[in-house]
Amino acid sequence: MRADLEIIQQWISPGSHILDLGCGDGTLLHYLQQERQTSGFGLEINPDHITECMNKGVAVIEQNLDTQGLSNFDDDSFDTVLMTQALQAVRRPDIVLDEMMRLGREGIVTFPNFAYWRLRWYLMSRGRMPESETLPHKWYNTPNIHLCTFRDFEALCHEKNFRIRNRTVVDGEHQDRWLSRLWPNMLGQIAIYRITRGD
Amino acid sequence: MPDSLPSDSVGLVTPQTLHFDEPLQLACGQVLKSWDLVVETYGTLNQDHTNAVLICHALSGHHHAAGYHSPGDRKPGWWDACIGPGKPIDTNRFFVVSINNLGGCHGSTGPNTVNPETGELYGPDFPVVTVQDWVNSQAVLADRLGIGCWAAVVGGSLGGMQALQWSISHPDRLKHAVVIASTPRLTAQNIAFNEVARRAITSDSDFHGGRYYEHNTLPRRGLMLARMVGHITYLSDASMGEKFGRELREQAYQFGYDAEFQVESYLRYQGERFSETFDANTYLLMTRALDYFDPAYETDNDLVKVMARARCEFLVLSFSSDWRFTPARSEELVNAMIAARRKVSYAEIDAPWGHDAFLIPTPRYNAVFSTYMARVAREVGA
Numbered sequence: 378m379r380a381d382l383e384i385i386q387q388w389i390s391p392g393s394h395i396l397d398l399g400c401g402d403g404t405l406l407h408y409l410q411q412e413r414q415t416s417g418f419g420l421e422i423n424p425d426h427i428t429e430c431m432n433k434g435v436a437v438i439e440q441n442l443d444t445q446g447l448s449n450f451d452d453d454s455f456d457t458v459l460m461t462q463a464l465q466a467v468r469r470p471d472i473v474l475d476e477m478m479r480l481g482r483e484g485i486v487t488f489p490n491f492a493y494w495r496l497r498w499y500l501m502s503r504g505r506m507p508e509s510e511t512l513p514h515k516w517y518n519t520p521n522i523h524l525c526t527f528r529d530f531e532a533l534c535h536e537k538n539f540r541i542r543n544r545t546v547v548d549g550e551h552q553d554r555w556l557s558r559l560w561p562n563m564l565g566q567i568a569i570y571r572i573t574r575g576d
Numbered sequence: 577m578p579d580s581l582p583s584d585s586v587g588l589v590t591p592q593t594l595h596f597d598e599p600l601q602l603a604c605g606q607v608l609k610s611w612d613l614v615v616e617t618y619g620t621l622n623q624d625h626t627n628a629v630l631i632c633h634a635l636s637g638h639h640h641a642a643g644y645h646s647p648g649d650r651k652p653g654w655w656d657a658c659i660g661p662g663k664p665i666d667t668n669r670f671f672v673v674s675i676n677n678l679g680g681c682h683g684s685t686g687p688n689t690v691n692p693e694t695g696e697l698y699g700p701d702f703p704v705v706t707v708q709d710w711v712n713s714q715a716v717l718a719d720r721l722g723i724g725c726w727a728a729v730v731g732g733s734l735g736g737m738q739a740l741q742w743s744i745s746h747p748d749r750l751k752h753a754v755v756i757a758s759t760p761r762l763t764a765q766n767i768a769f770n771e772v773a774r775r776a777i778t779s780d781s782d783f784h785g786g787r788y789y790e791h792n793t794l795p796r797r798g799l800m801l802a803r804m805v806g807h808i809t810y811l812s813d814a815s816m817g818e819k820f821g822r823e824l825r826e827q828a829y830q831f832g833y834d835a836e837f838q839v840e841s842y843l844r845y846q847g848e849r850f851s852e853t854f855d856a857n858t859y860l861l862m863t864r865a866l867d868y869f870d871p872a873y874e875t876d877n878d879l880v881k882v883m884a885r886a887r888c889e890f891l892v893l894s895f896s897s898d899w900r901f902t903p904a905r906s907e908e909l910v911n912a913m914i915a916a917r918r919k920v921s922y923a924e925i926d927a928p929w930g931h932d933a934f935l936i937p938t939p940r941y942n943a944v945f946s947t948y949m950a951r952v953a954r955e956v957g958a
Binding site: 416418428431450451 | 889891907910911914915917919920921922923924940943944947948950951955
């Protein structure tokens with residue numbers, strides 16, 4: 378089982394109503410339906426992923442965050458709003474975060490850390506935009522148009538008065554390593570944040 | 577029919593007429609004391625009666641949805657692309673029931689059938705029936721067939737409205753509703769097109785207030801015009817452009833008003849053929865049923881409140897070029913389902929054919945529809 382699923386699962390109370398932004402092939406929602414008896418929806422735009430969600434019995438809505446936004450969802454209509462590995466690919470991550478906190482009591486966000494030491498080294502030594510297993514694209518065709526670091530994300534949360542309840546830093550295989558705990562912004566590849574409104 | 581039956585065809589099928597003596601209370605206040613429904617079925621009902629799927633037809637549809645009536649048939653049923661062995665509605669797994677609705681003109685009780693109380697054809701005296709009335713009659717049919725709960729109720733356009741109405745009116749009698757290229761209510765523009773169609777029919781001098789049978793005639797010109805304007809709304813600018821463009825029948829302009837462009841000739845041909853085979857009173861009735869459909873009407877236009885009554889899961893599909901019932905109308909429905917916390921999946925299929933796209937198989941439509949129905953089949957043990 379993917380380690381990130383295991384970590385996220387711990388933060389979801391049984392029977393929660395969940396929205397997953399960019400739900401992919403529905404693996405996470407399906408897992409949560411099984412393990413936590415959750416209800417809710419995934420939003421996705423990739424046709425093959427949408428079909429796979431239907432195959433899994435995951436309720437999926439074809440909706441584009443960038444062009445359609447989330448205004449069709451009511452305030453406080455979900456217990457948790459999830460967004461795994463999609464924050465860096467949306468046109469306005471800050472607005473999406475605002476919307477997540479409008480719709481849900483809690484938000485869970487995962488994204489790749491652009492300050493990971495290998496990426497820093499890549500840029501420093503070659504002077505070219507870093508590529509890695511997590512970030513395999515070229516600078517001109519990457520869907521990841523808003524890469525940020527853990528520090529950037531935390532600064533944004535602070536600015537917006539969102540509270541970071543938990544943060545788990547993992548490597549490319551979503552494993553929690555002691556080394557990445559030591560110096561997350563340098564040694565962590567992916568972070569899983571659990572955030573709430575500050576008030 | 578092709579020389580040999582394709583392996584994914586349900587083959588030769590025979591419609592049957594079921595007679596009902598259960599009085600049917602209609603929304604207009606009248607009661608149908610006895611009535612007939614013409615039905616076709618494909619596939620086999622399983623032992624537990626859990627694998628039944630109801631197909632609801634659109635404006636000019638009927639019970640003949642799949643297969644052929646005779647080896648001489650030129651074309652199969654109207655939704656043969658989606659019903660058959662290995663097709664999205666897989667007859668190897670499902671028992672499929674397809675009917676002609678009340679008020680139709682293909683054998684079920686309607687304007688062109690005999691009113692048992694007078695011994696004459698109903699004609700314009702046939703009551704205006706609604707989507708709700710149809711669904712209630714379909715529930716009586718389900719009782720007759722021993723189907724307590726449909727695995728799915730499926731329909732496109734006006735058929736999708738019936739699937740939606742099922743989920744609201746009989747929430748415990750279906751597991752899934754598949755609502756394709758449909759809408760929770762008609763817009764003013766939709767009603768306006770229907771009104772043009774109706775006026776074309778009723779202003780035809782051969783209409784005789786709907787009693788044209790007695791005058792041994794048909795309001796052909798009116799029905800033809802109605803069909804022509806309707807047909808335009810089923811296609812898209814792009815698909816008409818691709819099919820006809822500005823192509824002329826002759827080499828040059830004739831400087832007259834006959835059908836000079838191919839598109840004119842096509843519309844006239846389709847309209848004329850339709851006017852010989854479809855009943856004008858049924859056309860009036862079907863368009864009115866479309867106009868009246870508005871399940872949120874009784875809850876002060878609160879669609880969320882209405883959808884909260886549903887218990888089934890939903891698949892909603894729209895088509896990118898459909899301007900009759902646009903993707904936005906499907907999304908309106910989906911949003912109400914989301915707010916009511918109903919389990920719904922939604923996809924907008926990219927297809928150039930306008931509203932008619934729901935009848936035309938494309939790879940993505942096929943994939944989504946097949947995948948969803950395969951899961952339904954697994955769930956109900958089909």
